[in-house]
Amino acid sequence: MQKKIIIIFCISIFLLAFHYTENVTFFVPKNWPQPVYDFTKNPLTKNKIELGRALFYDPLLSRNNTISCASCHSQYSAFTHSDHALSHGIDDSIGNRNSLALMNLAWQKLFMWDGAVNHLDVQALAPIHNKLEMDENIANVVTKLQNLKLYKFLFYKAYNDSNITGERTLKALSQFMLTLVSSNSKYDSVMRKQTQFTKQEGNGYTLFKKNCASCHTEPLFTNNQFMNNGLPLDSALNDYGRYTVTKNANDSLKFKVPTLRNIEFSHPYMHDGRFKKLSHVLNHYTKGVVKNKTLGIELQNEVNLSSNEKVDIIAFLLTLSDKKFLFNPEFSYPKNSFQTAKD
Amino acid sequence: MQILKYNWFFYFVLMLNYLKAQTNSTIQFYFTYNSKPLTISDSTLPLLDSNGLQISNLKFYCSNIQFLKNKKVIVEEKNSFHLVDASNSSSQKINVAITSKLLFDELKFNLGIDSIANVSGALGGDLDQTKGMYWTWQSGYINFKIEGKSKQCNSRNNEFQFHLGGYTQPNYCLETLIFSLADKSLIDINVDVKKIIDQLKLQEQTKIMSPSKDAVLLSKKISTCFEILK
Known part of the structure; x- marks a missing residue:
């Protein structure tokens, strides 16, 4: 009798274990x-x-x-x-x-x-x-x-x-x-105190927190809101962004605030890809913002950055690149799955 | 001793069964045009009026069915969504399990999909996004769909398309239909398609395909085109 119980116990443990390996816990x-x-x-x-x-x-x-x-x-x-x-x-x-x-x-x-x-x-x-x-x-x-x-x-x-x-x-x-x-960039390592920013990156981080972080909020580097960041309307596209969905005039020219993680690799930038380089993006924020009714409050006052400061911010932005993410074999073309079809 | 135990259990189950004796109430939808049954099939569509009116598609969602007695809900089909399709007779019959001896005097259901289901991602059964009742460029279910042709339509190929839906204010399109009725197990509901067509005003507009004020107004009008057959 006891033997039987032990066997049943062992089998159920085995089945449970099998069950759990199939489930994947989402890591926060x-x-x-x-x-x-x-x-x-x-x-x-x-x-x-x-x-x-x-x-x-x-x-x-x-x-x-x-x-x-x-x-x-x-x-x-x-x-x-x-x-x-x-x-x-x-x-x-x-x-x-x-x-x-x-x-x-x-x-x-x-x-x-x-x-x-x-x-x-x-x-x-x-x-x-x-x-x-x-x-x-x-x-x-x-x-x-x-x-x-x-x-x-x-x-x-x-x-x-x-x-x-x-x-x-x-x-x-x-x-x-x-x-x-994506959570394994140099920035993340610095936050986990595993490494340190260079002087330039650190300076860029300070400037970033002062000038950019109200919308590109850490740790996701977006506040998940829709904002008008002062881009002049492209008259060929006439894209009014969020307004086209809500039909609310207050949403005119608002677009999703995208994450800045891996920004080094996700060029060109903006909803219509109008900027090829990060320096163009920063120049827009210092010199190109068009003021209109729905412009984000964060951009009402001019953003002042010297060219050296811009270089520092870009140095910081490059610390958001996550090579583990970009080259993770678990995310790439699933050769093996497609191979099984041919077998 | 053992047998006695099982006997007890047996009687207990029997008693439970007696208490919970279930019957089915069936809601049967009929689609009629000028009191004649409307048929939509793959073969040539019948001409319904002198303007060459043809209806090629007519579908809607019936959801959250409730039976009431003295304004109190006595039976409720929770989280249930039925896609009723004029071209598919089996979809026009909805069985609702009702505990016998419960008398009702009112039937209530929603025409469309509530806002919670609208933000719940991929769903199955009649809510599966493959059913052609979901917008794709913008999330949201289509509550009611009617498509066809009429010479009254000043549009390409004289076609009309009305896709009514919208789950956020001020364009929330959900309509609740309430019918007083005598307790009976078979409830026949007529969808007066002639009345629906009259509400569309095809000479003035031939399409609605996104959430809007017009969609809300038209949904209200269409909700009056359902009637209990006595």
């Missing part, structure tokens, strides 16, 4: 706020993340199977579209905005430059359906997935049955995107 870096994303509704597991990663890199999500999420969000440029002011999508169509860098998405409540998307799960629907981006339809994507052995297998692994739905597809994509956490 020290001194960071709690994430906004509700993980209880979509608990991370190894297999769901793997599925989401395959979907992220699969051009099947587009009408003619040419454009994947990664086409405009490539890892080496902090998951944005390097070198293109306006991102281009299907059939070389040029979009209206510069794709946003993807990182630390669990801490974001609203998505896109204008906050049109209210939840990470439904974010992917926008590029999938956009005529200039992927020009596809989520129902059609699901049908395509259902016809592929690879996804029958990956969905089975992730959900214990091979039923492929829109909900599961979107939630798996979220799972992968949630893992894109």
